[in-house]
Amino acid sequence: MEKAGLRENGLRLSLVPDAGSVGKSGMDDSASDNSVEGGQRSGEWSNSPASVVLSVPVALRLDEVNTSQNKERLVQAMRESMEGDISRNFIYGISVEDDRVSLWYSTRKTTVKATSFSYVNRPDLLIRAFVSLFSADREVLGYESHITRLTDGSYLYELDGIPPKGPILKSSHRLRSKSAQKQPQSFFFKTTHLISKGHTHIWNAVEVTSKSNMKPKHKGQEIVLKDTWVDADSATEFELQRSLFQDIDSLKQSDWESLPILMGIPSDREEFARLRSYLKDDSYKSLFLRYDERMCYTGRPGKSLPSELVWKPLSNHVEPDTLAEGVEHNEQSWRTSQRKPREGKPPRNPPTLSSKKRCFFVFPETCTRVSHLPTLGDAMEVLNQAYFALLIMFCAGWVHRDISDGNVLAIKVDGKWSVRLADLEFAKKCSPKLATSPDATIGTPYFIAYEIEASLLLWVRYEIDFKKVILPVWGGGKAIPPPSKAIVHTFFHDIESLWWLIVWLITSRIGCDASKIAAHALFQGHFADSERRGNVVIGGLSHDIVSSLHDDVKPIAAGLEPFRVQLYGDYLRNSPEMRLKYENYAPACATALIFFDDIRESCDVWASLPLQQSLAGMRAPQPRPQLGLNQPASEASTCSSGPTTSRPPTKRKLRGSERGSLVLSSVSSLSCDAGPAKRIKL
Template sequence: MENLLSKMEMSVLVEMDGDLRFHEFVVPPCNANGTETPSYKPLEDISCAIAYVPVEGRKRNELSFRVCPNTVIKSQIAGSDNKVDGCFTSEDPESKTLDTSRLACILEYKLNPLQEVENNKQALSASVQIMNDDVRRMFTYGITIIRDRVTLWYHSRSHSMISEPFSFVENPQLLIKVFMSFLFATEEELGYDPMVTRDAKGDYIYRIPSTEQGQQRDRFFLTTASIAEYRSNNITGRMARVWKVVECHPSGAVVSPSGPSHVLKDVWLEDSALTEAQIQSQIFEDIQRFFRDKQDARYLAFERLRPSISDLERNDRYKKYFIEIMADYEGERTKPRSPNSERKRRLKQYRVIFGEVCEAVGDLGSVGEVADVLSQAIVALRLMYCAGWVHRDISSGNILAHRRSSSSPWQAKLSDLEYSRRFSLNSDRGVAGDPKTGTPYFMPHEILSSRYIVPRQPGAQKPKLVVDDLTNGRRPQPRGPPPVYNFQHDLESIWWIFVWTITCRVSHDPSVAFGRKIFQNLMDPPLTKLNFLEDPISEEFMGCLSSPLQQLASPLEVLRCFIYDAYLYHQTANDLADLTSYIDAHQGFATFFEGVKLSQEHWGDTMLVTCHRPVASTTMVPTPNLSEPTRLKRPRDDDAHVADAEAQRPKSRRSKKARGKT
């Protein structure tokens, strides 16, 4: 560092009263001239001086520092129009825009200390855009300056951290260290994932380490379309991305142009969480164990259903009801938090390659197709039940359909097993005590309302209030423990998906209006949704349906009554822990789909509005006209000692003029 300072002293540093100062920043910048950019423009010269001084053991990277207050950050995210005051970027200095893939660190400055909160929000908004838009980004950095006070920001998927502020006027050596760290850092140190590269067209090449026949080799997959991207206003979280991919060479050249496409899911998981491949493997082992006990009451009961248990066992046919996992990879972990942090939560990268490109049941084109796939989905749930597992996140996006050609029948595939658990009422294991998980549209009544369905009082008594009631009082009754997720809950979600399909997904205004009162993305459910399961289906529901679908109202009412009565029976019999007590529920759902199949020729061709289709990776997934279900998972881990981007709720920054600057 001393050698570096001596080489820079003649160009940008000056000694004053025994202390070093930057030539252009002998005193803190002020708002005397009414503008900010000229005040901070000398930072470019300081950066250039640092860049030309060799650093032992380090190679100069392609980054340069720019002060660019009117330059838009170019993005694939619709509606993102952030502008930053400065940045470290590998972009051409003459470029009129900034590409998120080339932005290593953003900078925001203000001369007015009263604008510090606004400054922070603008920096966070830009960081959110970068983390959402660039697949390769594991973490990113930011710098905010208020007059001469510099604060450094670090953002990852598990947490954000900020430094103590320092004065770059009084401590120019520290600013030199910061700038030097960016100018001589490797791509990986800057937060770029070495397992993902970006080609000239903007598509990504994922490297997946794989072991085949005892030999380890890398496989490469090129993204060809975006199937699902869960955009967020937050930096922390899962940030799940789902791509349509083809296998390729490291260069990006496709291995076989006529070869099949696959699906790649890229997500951040809790560090201690089992991966989807591990969970599926455990479920398969438990299914095989179940097959060996042919005297199990479930085996005997389900042998009479179609397909029979013995049919599913033969040649491992049961596996066709689950999506095929070709390869998977656990990648980098997020950095540990500060030792002073109360929580030590870390996340890990997880990439999994699925063999089949499927359609979500929420994207199928007709009611008949949905009914066919849902009738197969209950077979997959039956298998999980036999294995002793509950799925806990049955939704229109997790039940998939695959077919070999447009003339082939759909085959249901159950996916997204990461929240699946072995069933147990013991709070020390299994699903007991877990927070709510799932999609509110389809979440089971008891889980969403946090209470068991119990028999209603047979009759209301005339209310009466006496003085003794007021003086003696009544102790509030403690709320009981939240319901434990059980096997019937998974089945109930199938019912909700069917109701949602024939109301919200049809091109029939009365149906959509009715459905929107029921299906809302709220963890505190509206009474309309709770009552829809507890009370008989109303005439209003039948009247809102399009003509061909009205004949489904009666079967759905019969199934609703069956679901409700089954919950009541579990409470009166106190048999929630008895695995065999859920046999009737599975048989009832099988009977429902067998029954509605008889009239399917009358309503099966009813066309549905499609939420989305896979689109090219260079464009955005279009926003649907109808309300789409949204997954709301575990409560977020907030940390009072960490400046978390989620807590700030940053909004997209517009132009300088919009915020009163010239």
């Protein structure tokens, strides 16, 4: 390479023994220490091949007998290398079985394999691949140039400053000022604590002086830094919030009080006066968690490669993200970003590797998720405020599309909790002409609306189940219902998500084991029980759940029933075409405010109930013997005393025998110790 004038990047080839040949531990310490030349480890006395800091893993097998196993080991090694280093955007890999060589490209979401070739017949391709890898810089190898991995396991993020919009200058002044123009300054943040991980990483961080000076600024005050991926052709959350606020500012200048969507709220009501106060000036902005407008970073789009050879991931599960502190990691909770395939039917179109871009945002306020507030009264007040934020979005023609516990946040202002509605990543402006949606299914399973979850309009379900309107089939075949289409996310669905969030709070977060167990089937973090949730929307909470509730929250449950009845009636009354008219949403929009007004009369009963601060995640505990589950239902199903504690379920850990291994690895001698390794996208 030197003779050819090629720059060499310092990577080394290091041999790592086959984990399968030395037992369940992966490989013993003596073998790994003797065989790794120049490689660095992520932890002391580590027994996993993934403990070697890999730049490009290579899995080598001298025969073609266990081709699939060799490829799985490579994919696992690439995945572990990505999870162990946040600064990686992607990773390359090579698998070799006998003389067959395959090149791999893996992002945090998808892995693609190229067509294999024989290095006996085409040695030039193998040489070309290695020369490309050994002469590539860190960015070409998949490392993010705006993230630096530090020796203490933390990361240094660099965000680009956004130049302020200056006055329009005359041409003569513009020419004079060109020489004086400076490059916008950069902002540097050192991570202190990982709040949430997965497809999106959310950190607590402190601003530091520069890349070379780690002295904290602003007395070390922590902020929230969001590191996320979006489609290359999609607007970023930064741009979406700016667009939403522009539409709300335009709304303020219009005759918004006569909007059809507000017809159900009398103009002399306190709620209407409150809406006026938010839209009088910029007060509405206080309802949202806002980014720091001085800075952001948007990386270059990655590869976009349609392929029929997308490798099936070994695991689809990552954890949900939230901008709040105290995230509950739970492998059964996720967010989905595509429609669920029908069982037994392969996808019609081959999978594609869509182009993504990486974005960093800073939020100056550190918030608390609604379920982590001290009392149920605090939570219900914050949810009431959150609904005003939603109502303002509705009036401006926007839907949030992911109302959940992790996105309804709160911050204490002057001794009172104030809402900060967060995560506008999936927010969208409604189209007045769109009856069906080309979009993928979006939502958090615990709180997602039934129609979105099941990809079936309740209006259509009513037609099929009760009116027996089905498509006739000639020739004695079985009649088939009309196929479901992607459902357009409307105001109804955001309101229903709020309803589910309240149900979850009063059943699973007030320390009553009986109600938590009774509602367990509704909140399991996956879509297996969507039919059960649909039955709740149609018929209400079951007798078992209602009877198991803590006595003090039963007034809230009573208020939720007319809320549900109105919402379900609106689902049935409005066909897809009728949902394009905003006046048809007026009853549902008013019903949510009526609910909060009705339960205010009983707030002395439930407001002081403490919310359970469980580390178990959004998962009900297993029944415990002391609950007396063998007793009659009337003796074991009611919680009338104070909150009880429950043993949180243990998180599943990946055993050593389940980890992949690799034989040959390309190791960077400049890498530092591994740092900590987030919303399930199905």
